[in-house]
Amino acid sequence: MADKIDLLDIEVWDGNMAASQAMRQAQIDVVAAYPITPSTPVVQNYSTFLANNQIDGEFVMVESEHAAMSGCVGASAAGGRVATATSSQGFALMCEVLYQASGMRLPIVMHVVNRALAAPLNVNGDHSDMYLGRDSGWIQADAFNAQEAYDLGLMAFKISEDHKVRLPMMIHQDGFMTSHTAQGVKTLSDDVAYNFIGEFKPMNAMLDLDRPATHGVQTEEDYHYEFKARQHHDLMTFAKAKTQEVFDEFETLTGRKYSMIQEYDMEGADIAIVCMGTSVETARLVATDMRTKGIKAGVIGIRIIRPWPFEEIKEALKDVKAVAALDRSSPNGALGMLYNELAGCLLQNAKPSILSNYVYGLGGRDLTKDNIKQVFTELKANADTGKLTTPTQQWISLNGEALNFF
Amino acid sequence: MLEIRWYSRAGQGAVTGAKGLADVVSTTGKHVQAFAFYGSAKRGAAMSAFNRVSDEEILTHEKYMEPNYVLVIDPALTYSTDITENCNEDTVYIITSHLSKEELIKSQPTLEGKKVFVLDCMTIARETIGRAIPNTPMLGALMKVSEMYEMDFFLENMKRVLKKLPQKIIDGNMLAIQRAYDEVN
Numbered sequence: 001m002a003d004k005i006d007l008l009d010i011e012v013w014d015g016n017m018a019a020s021q022a023m024r025q026a027q028i029d030v031v032a033a034y035p036i037t038p039s040t041p042v043v044q045n046y047s048t049f050l051a052n053n054q055i056d057g058e059f060v061m062v063e064s065e066h067a068a069m070s071g072c073v074g075a076s077a078a079g080g081r082v083a084t085a086t087s088s089q090g091f092a093l094m095c096e097v098l099y100q101a102s103g104m105r106l107p108i109v110m111h112v113v114n115r116a117l118a119a120p121l122n123v124n125g126d127h128s129d130m131y132l133g134r135d136s137g138w139i140q141a142d143a144f145n146a147q148e149a150y151d152l153g154l155m156a157f158k159i160s161e162d163h164k165v166r167l168p169m170m171i172h173q174d175g176f177m178t179s180h181t182a183q184g185v186k187t188l189s190d191d192v193a194y195n196f197i198g199e200f201k202p203m204n205a206m207l208d209l210d211r212p213a214t215h216g217v218q219t220e221e222d223y224h225y226e227f228k229a230r231q232h233h234d235l236m237t238f239a240k241a242k243t244q245e246v247f248d249e250f251e252t253l254t255g256r257k258y259s260m261i262q263e264y265d266m267e268g269a270d271i272a273i274v275c276m277g278t279s280v281e282t283a284r285l286v287a288t289d290m291r292t293k294g295i296k297a298g299v300i301g302i303r304i305i306r307p308w309p310f311e312e313i314k315e316a317l318k319d320v321k322a323v324a325a326l327d328r329s330s331p332n333g334a335l336g337m338l339y340n341e342l343a344g345c346l347l348q349n350a351k352p353s354i355l356s357n358y359v360y361g362l363g364g365r366d367l368t369k370d371n372i373k374q375v376f377t378e379l380k381a382n383a384d385t386g387k388l389t390t391p392t393q394q395w396i397s398l399n400g401e402a403l404n405f406f
Numbered sequence: 407m408l409e410i411r412w413y414s415r416a417g418q419g420a421v422t423g424a425k426g427l428a429d430v431v432s433t434t435g436k437h438v439q440a441f442a443f444y445g446s447a448k449r450g451a452a453m454s455a456f457n458r459v460s461d462e463e464i465l466t467h468e469k470y471m472e473p474n475y476v477l478v479i480d481p482a483l484t485y486s487t488d489i490t491e492n493c494n495e496d497t498v499y500i501i502t503s504h505l506s507k508e509e510l511i512k513s514q515p516t517l518e519g520k521k522v523f524v525l526d527c528m529t530i531a532r533e534t535i536g537r538a539i540p541n542t543p544m545l546g547a548l549m550k551v552s553e554m555y556e557m558d559f560f561l562e563n564m565k566r567v568l569k570k571l572p573q574k575i576i577d578g579n580m581l582a583i584q585r586a587y588d589e590v591n
C-alpha cells in the first residue's frame with residue numbers, strides 16, 4: 001500500500017507538480033510515458049513518487065511517445081486506470097494512437113503541457129500541439145494556471161471514466177508560463193481527493209476472462225459511419241453533461257467554480273477578448289482596468305475546447321458589439337481556429353458581433369498587458385463605429401513588417 | 407505588487423532560489439509567483455528568474471517586469487547583460503562581486519547613481535556550503551536589504567524548504583544565509 005503525503009493547505013507548486021500530484025492522488029494503475037520538455041517534470045515527479053513508495057501502480061518506460069500512448073491504450077483496454085503526459089513533438093508522434101484511444105472508447109487521462117511545434121525547434125509555450133489534437137475525439141480541457149491544472153487533473157478521471165462517456169481526456173496547460181511557474185495551489189488531502197474521484201470501474205475489460213470482449217475491431221462502409229456518429233453523439237451529450245455535473249460536484253467540495261466557458265467582466269460588456277491559457281488571466285487584469293475607465297470590456301476563457309461550447313458562447317456574446325479571437329497558434333493558410341469557431345457561433349446571433357482575429361505568442365513570445373490594451377482599444381473603435389476598423393487578422397508583437405492577409 | 411528579477415547561469419540555483427523564496431513568502435498568506443526563462447539552454451548559459459509577491463491574487467503572466475529588486479548571482483552578468491532593463495530609479499540592485507561597491511560601479515558605469523548593494527556570494531557559498539552555489543546567500547542579502555522578514559523566521563522556513571538535502575548541506579546553507587546577511591553593504 002502506497003504511503004500518503006501530508007500536503008499543506010496551500011502548496012507552492014508549478015503546473016507540472018500540480019499535474020503530477022493530481023495523478024498520484026488518483027491512484028492510477030498504469031502510467032506509460034516518455035518525457036519531453038516542458039512536461040518532463042510531470043513524469044519525473046511521478047517516478048519520484050513511485051521510487052518513494054507513494055504510488056502502487058505500474059510505471060512503464062517506453063521508447064517513444066507513440067509507444068507511450070500505445071501502452072496506455074493496451075493498459076486501458078485491459079481494464080486499468082491509465083494516464084500519461086506529453087508536449088509538442090511527443091504529442092505529434094502520438095497522434096495516430098490518439099484516434100485509436102478515442103475510437104476504442106478508452107478513458108485515458110493525459111496532461112498536455114503546450115509547446116510550439118518544430119521546425120524551427122522551440123521548447124516554449126504556444127498552442128500548436130493543442131490545435132493538432134482538436135479533431136482527435138478526445139475531451140479537451142484547458143487550465144489557465146497551476147491550480148486549475150490540479151483541479152482539472154482530478155476531475156478528468158471522473159468525467160472520462162464515466163461508463164456513458166468512456167472517452168479520453170486531455171488537460172492542457174501553457175508550457176513554462178504555467179508548467180514552470182510556481183504559485184500557491186490549494187490542495188485536497190489524499191483521502192478527500194481519491195474519494196472525490198472514486199474507484200475505477202472497468203467496462204469491457206480484456207482481462208475480465210469471464211466476460212471476453214474484443215477491442216480494436218475493423219468496420220467497413222457498413223458500420224464505420226454509424227460508429228463515428230455514435231462516438232460524436234456521446235461526446236456531445238454524455239461527455240458534456242458529465243463534465244458540467246463533475247464541475248458542480250467539485251464546486252460543492254471546494255468552492256472553486258468551473259464551467260464550459262469562463263466569463264470575466266462580461267456583464268453588459270460592449271467588447272470582449274476570447275482566448276485560452278495564461279492569456280485569459282492577463283487579459284482579465286486589463287479588462288478590469290478598462291472597466292475603471294468606463295470602457296465595458298470583458299474576457300471569455302475557453303475551458304472546454306472539445307466538445308466545443310457552441311451554445312454557451314453564442315449566448316455569452318449575443319449583446320457584445322466587438323469581439324477579438326486571440327489564437328496562440330497559426331493554422332497556416334487560414335484564419336485562427338478560435339476565429340473560425342467563434343464566427344460559426346456568432347452567425348446565429350440576431351446581431352452578430354464584429355469579429356477580428358489576433359495571432360500572438362508563437363514560440364513563447366511574451367503577451368504583455370500593453371498588447372492586450374491595444375486589442376481592447378481597437379475593439380472599442382470597432383464597437384463605436386459599428387464596423388471593422390482593422391484588418392481581419394493581425395499578428396501581435398511581431399518584429400518587422402506587419403502581416404495581414406485577411 | 408513586489409517584483410524581483412534574478413540574473414544567473416543555469417546550474418547556479420536561481421530557479422531554486424526563486425521558488426524557495428516563494429515557498430517561504432507563501433506561508434505568510436501572501437500570493438506568490440516564481441518562474442524562469444532558460445529555453446533549452448544548458449548549464450552555464452545566462453538565464454533569468456522572476457518573483458512576484460502580492461496581497462492580491464496574481465493574474466499577470468507577462469514576462470515584462472519593472473522590478474523592485476534585481477539580484478545578480480553570477481559576477482560576469484553585471485557586464486554581459488543589461489541588468490537595468492525596464493528598471494526605475496527606485497529599483498534596488500544586489501550584486502555578487504569580489505569588488506567593493508565603489509570598484510564595481512566604476513567598472514560598470516550604468517550603475518552610477520543607482521541603489522546598489524554588493525556582496526561576494528561565490529566566496530561565501532564556497533566557504534560555507536563547499537560549492538559555488540550562490541542562491542541562498544543572495545536570499546540572506548535580500549532579507550537584510552529589503553527587511554522583508556526577521557532572520558530567525560526566514561532561517562526556520564528555509565530549513566523546511568531545504569529539508570530533503572543532507573544535514574551538512576542544510577547547515578552550510580544556514581551559515582551562508584547568515585553570513586550574506588551580515589556582509590552585504
